[in-house]
Amino acid sequence: AQSVAQPEDQVNVAEGNPLTVKCTYSVSGNPYLFWYVQYPNRGLQFLLKYITGDNLVKGSYGFEAEFNKSQTSFHLKKPSALVSDSALYFCAVRDPSGSARQLTFGSGTQLTVLP
Amino acid sequence: NAGVTQTPKFQVLKTGQSMTLQCAQDMNHEYMSWYRQDPGMGLRLIHYSVGAGITDQGEVPNGYNVSRSTTEDFPLRLLSAAPSQTSVYFCASRARTSGSHFYEQYFGPGTRLTVT
Numbered sequence: 001a002q003s004v005a006q007p008e009d010q011v012n013v014a015e016g017n018p019l020t021v022k023c024t025y026s027v028s029g030n031p032y033l034f035w036y037v038q039y040p041n042r043g044l045q046f047l048l049k050y051i052t053g054d055n056l057v058k059g060s061y062g063f064e065a066e067f068n069k070s071q072t073s074f075h076l077k078k079p080s081a082l083v084s085d086s087a088l089y090f091c092a093v094r095d096p097s098g099s100a101r102q103l104t105f106g107s108g109t110q111l112t113v114l115p
Numbered sequence: 116n117a118g119v120t121q122t123p124k125f126q127v128l129k130t131g132q133s134m135t136l137q138c139a140q141d142m143n144h145e146y147m148s149w150y151r152q153d154p155g156m157g158l159r160l161i162h163y164s165v166g167a168g169i170t171d172q173g174e175v176p177n178g179y180n181v182s183r184s185t186t187e188d189f190p191l192r193l194l195s196a197a198p199s200q201t202s203v204y205f206c207a208s209r210a211r212t213s214g215s216h217f218y219e220q221y222f223g224p225g226t227r228l229t230v231t
Contacts, residue, residue: 006157009155032218034218034219036220036222041224041225042224042225043119043205043207043222043223043224043225044158044205044207044220044222045222046219046220046221049218049219051217051218090157090158094218102148102160102163102173103160103218103220104160105150105157105158105159106157107155107156107157108155108157
């Protein structure tokens with residue numbers, strides 16, 4: 001079975017500081033990994049994904065994430081946070097070798113960037 | 116392109132009532148899904164479809180029905196609403212083929228449903 005965990009419900013960071021939102025996963029094979037962002041009263045928007053290749057992937061709005069197979073992690077990072085980055089962030093996983101045919105989402109992390 | 120559209124945006128139902136949440140996409144995506152979002156639980160998959168005429172159950176299908184008669188539309192039916200179905204419902208779609216947008220899901224704006 002595929003699963004994903006976001007250990008922090010809430011992350012607060014000062015504007016201009018680096019930010020990290022954590023995600024760990026569990027799959028039996030090689031994972032497809034995704035980050036989505038949700039602004040208030042909106043649907044989720046795709047940020048970035050890891051399918052194969054370079055472990056460091058870059059996405060929208062200056063975000064990046066590093067796939068670490070040994071630690072089964074896919075943490076979301078940004079070098080310098082903006083107040084406008086404040087939103088709910090979801091990590092998601094798909095095990096292409098498994099029986100589940102859709103993504104499994106984490107419980108979400110609320111990021112607040114303080115001015 | 117309008118992307119993924121959902122109607123209504125808000126709905127209040129009484130226990131036992133039925134209704135249909137509408138979802139449409141204009142991107143010719145083969146895959147469509149319905150999720151519910153509850154606080155602290157992320158998104159949970161209700162039903163999904165891999166093409167017209169083909170649907171399958173997700174993680175939390177009980178109390179919901181779906182059909183997919185066209186590529187564009189994927190309505191979600193609540194047969195007899197219960198307070199436990201109070202949630203925000205999202206429809207999503209993605210293309211089946213590979214390419215730069217492989218496995219990227221596009222989400223609608225959501226329907227906020229309250230069952231009293």
